[in-house]
Amino acid sequence: MQNAIIIIIGNEILSGRTLDKNSNFIAGRCSKIGISIDEIRVIPDRVKIIKKTILEASKKYKNVFVTGGIGPTHDDITAVSIALAFKKKLVINKKAKQLLEDYYKSSKFELNESRMKMAYFPAQSKLIMNSVSAAPGFNIKNVWVMAGVPKIMQAMFLEGVEPRLKKGKVFFSKTLKIEKPEGDIAEDLKNLSEEFDSIDIGSYPFYNPPKIGTNIVLRGKDLKLIEKAIKKISNILKQSNILFSID
Amino acid sequence: MQNAIIIIIGNEILSGRTLDKNSNFIAGRCSKIGISIDEIRVIPDRVKIIKKTILEASKKYKNVFVTGGIGPTHDDITAVSIALAFKKKLVINKKAKQLLEDYYKSSKFELNESRMKMAYFPAQSKLIMNSVSAAPGFNIKNVWVMAGVPKIMQAMFLEGVEPRLKKGKVFFSKTLKIEKPEGDIAEDLKNLSEEFDSIDIGSYPFYNPPKIGTNIVLRGKDLKLIEKAIKKISNILKQSNILFSID
The missing domain is CATH 3.40.980.10 (MoaB/Mog-like domain)
Known part of the structure; x- marks a missing residue:
C-alpha cells in the first residue's frame, strides 16, 4: 500500500x-x-x-x-x-x-x-x-x-x-448527488457500506439554501465493485422516488 | 498563552x-x-x-x-x-x-x-x-x-x-507589499527580524506573472513595536528606491 x-x-x-x-x-x-x-x-x-x-x-x-x-x-x-x-x-x-x-x-x-x-x-x-x-x-x-x-x-x-514516485493501484471515485438531506438515506447507506466494506462510502451534505442535498461518494480500487454498489443504491433511490445524478 | x-x-x-x-x-x-x-x-x-x-x-x-x-x-x-x-x-x-x-x-x-x-x-x-x-x-x-x-x-x-473561549491578547498584523522578489530584501529582513525578535516577520513571495512580488507580514501582540519595525523597513525600502504599499 x-x-x-x-x-x-x-x-x-x-x-x-x-x-x-x-x-x-x-x-x-x-x-x-x-x-x-x-x-x-x-x-x-x-x-x-x-x-x-x-x-x-x-x-x-x-x-x-x-x-x-x-x-x-x-x-x-x-x-x-x-x-x-x-x-x-x-x-x-x-x-x-x-x-x-x-x-x-x-x-x-x-x-x-x-x-x-x-x-x-x-x-x-x-x-x-x-x-x-x-x-x-x-x-x-x-x-x-x-x-x-x-x-x-x-x-x-x-x-x-x-x-x-512508486505508484499504487489507482483510486476510482463515483459521486451520486441527491437533493435530499443525508438523514433520509442514512439507513440505506449504512447497509450499503456494510455490504461493500472494501469501498469507502462517504456522505457529504451541502447546505447553501436553496441548494440543500447530499453527495454520496464511493471510492475504492475496484471499479466494477463501485459500479455494482452504484447500481444498488440507484435502485433504492428510484424505489423511494428520490431523484439523483451520477458523476 | x-x-x-x-x-x-x-x-x-x-x-x-x-x-x-x-x-x-x-x-x-x-x-x-x-x-x-x-x-x-x-x-x-x-x-x-x-x-x-x-x-x-x-x-x-x-x-x-x-x-x-x-x-x-x-x-x-x-x-x-x-x-x-x-x-x-x-x-x-x-x-x-x-x-x-x-x-x-x-x-x-x-x-x-x-x-x-x-x-x-x-x-x-x-x-x-x-x-x-x-x-x-x-x-x-x-x-x-x-x-x-x-x-x-x-x-x-x-x-x-x-x-x-478564554481570549488571549489580540494579534496585530501589518503587511508591506513590494513588487520585487524577496531575495532583494532578504538581508534587510534578516537584520530586522533579529532586531525585533518578539515580532513574527514573514516573507511571502507571490508568483502570478506579470504579478511578481513579496508580502512582508509583521505579526505580534505589541502594535507600537510593529509600527516601529514598519517605519524602519519603510526607510530601508525608500533608500533602495523600492516602491511599497502598507496594508
Missing part, C-alpha cells in the same frame, strides 16, 4: 492569513496515482517542530510531501531543519549553484548571499527541478520538499516528484 | 475531493481573539485514529477545535470516537432530542433513527447551538466539536464556541 503524509510549513496558514491550496493539489494528484494520503499537517516555521515532525513522518509513512520554507529569507528554514532531522550536513549543491548563476546572469536581479542559500541542501539530497523557477526543491530518503508558492509547487510535483 | 490545534476529520479532504476551508476560518477568528493556532491536522474517518489524535491534542493544547463527522450517517463517528477517548458513555441529551423533535415536527422530513443519532453525545458534554441547523455540536473538556459543513461550522464557532 502506497501511502503518504502532507506537511505544510507556514505561519501564514496557521494565522489564517493564507488559505492552503497545496495540500488539496497534492492529494488530488495522489488519488490519481494510487497513493493514499493518510494525514495532512500544518506546522509553524520552527526548526525544532519541523525536525521532529519530519523525522516521525519519515518513519511512519512511505512518502512525505513537504511544502514551504525553501526560499532565500530568514524564515526559510526547511532545509536546515531537515538536515538536522537526518543528521546530515547542509552542503552546497554544484548543480543548483550553476542553475542559480545561469538564471541570475540573464535576469535583472543579483545573485546575492541570501539567494545563494537556495543552493544549500542536506548532504545526499537529490534536486527537484521545475520549469517555473530556478531554485530547486529536494528529495532526501522518502521526503520530498517543494516550494510554498502554489504555481512553483505544482510544477515541482508534476515534473520532479510524480514521475519518481 | 492561549493556544489551540484544529483537527479536521474527513476522508473527502484527504482524497483531494474537497478543499478544506474550515481551518482557515477558525484560524482567522482565533487571530482576532488572541488564540494562537499551533497546528492543523487532517485525519481520516477512523475511530482509532480520531480517538488517539483527540486524546493527545487535548493534553498538549489549551483548546482543541474539531470539525466533521457529527451527522446522521454511518461515516459520522466523531462523537463515539471522542467518548472512547475520554472513557465516557455515549448518552442521549434531552435538550438535543427536544431540538430535533421540534425541528422535524415542522419540517417535511422524518426524525428517523439515523437522525436521532445526532442527539447522542459523550456523557457530560455541553451542547454547541447554532442558528443554521437543528443538530448541535458539543464541548467536552477542552474539545469543541463542530459540523463539517462550512456554513453550519461557522455559525457554531461564532455563536456557540467563541463567546465561551
Whole structure:
C-alpha cells in the first residue's frame, strides 16, 4: 500500500492569513496515482517542530510531501531543519549553484548571499527541478520538499516528484448527488457500506439554501465493485422516488 | 498563552475531493481573539485514529477545535470516537432530542433513527447551538466539536464556541507589499527580524506573472513595536528606491 503524509510549513496558514491550496493539489494528484494520503499537517516555521515532525513522518509513512520554507529569507528554514532531522550536513549543491548563476546572469536581479542559500541542501539530497523557477526543491530518503508558492509547487510535483514516485493501484471515485438531506438515506447507506466494506462510502451534505442535498461518494480500487454498489443504491433511490445524478 | 490545534476529520479532504476551508476560518477568528493556532491536522474517518489524535491534542493544547463527522450517517463517528477517548458513555441529551423533535415536527422530513443519532453525545458534554441547523455540536473538556459543513461550522464557532473561549491578547498584523522578489530584501529582513525578535516577520513571495512580488507580514501582540519595525523597513525600502504599499 502506497501511502503518504502532507506537511505544510507556514505561519501564514496557521494565522489564517493564507488559505492552503497545496495540500488539496497534492492529494488530488495522489488519488490519481494510487497513493493514499493518510494525514495532512500544518506546522509553524520552527526548526525544532519541523525536525521532529519530519523525522516521525519519515518513519511512519512511505512518502512525505513537504511544502514551504525553501526560499532565500530568514524564515526559510526547511532545509536546515531537515538536515538536522537526518543528521546530515547542509552542503552546497554544484548543480543548483550553476542553475542559480545561469538564471541570475540573464535576469535583472543579483545573485546575492541570501539567494545563494537556495543552493544549500542536506548532504545526499537529490534536486527537484521545475520549469517555473530556478531554485530547486529536494528529495532526501522518502521526503520530498517543494516550494510554498502554489504555481512553483505544482510544477515541482508534476515534473520532479510524480514521475519518481512508486505508484499504487489507482483510486476510482463515483459521486451520486441527491437533493435530499443525508438523514433520509442514512439507513440505506449504512447497509450499503456494510455490504461493500472494501469501498469507502462517504456522505457529504451541502447546505447553501436553496441548494440543500447530499453527495454520496464511493471510492475504492475496484471499479466494477463501485459500479455494482452504484447500481444498488440507484435502485433504492428510484424505489423511494428520490431523484439523483451520477458523476 | 492561549493556544489551540484544529483537527479536521474527513476522508473527502484527504482524497483531494474537497478543499478544506474550515481551518482557515477558525484560524482567522482565533487571530482576532488572541488564540494562537499551533497546528492543523487532517485525519481520516477512523475511530482509532480520531480517538488517539483527540486524546493527545487535548493534553498538549489549551483548546482543541474539531470539525466533521457529527451527522446522521454511518461515516459520522466523531462523537463515539471522542467518548472512547475520554472513557465516557455515549448518552442521549434531552435538550438535543427536544431540538430535533421540534425541528422535524415542522419540517417535511422524518426524525428517523439515523437522525436521532445526532442527539447522542459523550456523557457530560455541553451542547454547541447554532442558528443554521437543528443538530448541535458539543464541548467536552477542552474539545469543541463542530459540523463539517462550512456554513453550519461557522455559525457554531461564532455563536456557540467563541463567546465561551478564554481570549488571549489580540494579534496585530501589518503587511508591506513590494513588487520585487524577496531575495532583494532578504538581508534587510534578516537584520530586522533579529532586531525585533518578539515580532513574527514573514516573507511571502507571490508568483502570478506579470504579478511578481513579496508580502512582508509583521505579526505580534505589541502594535507600537510593529509600527516601529514598519517605519524602519519603510526607510530601508525608500533608500533602495523600492516602491511599497502598507496594508
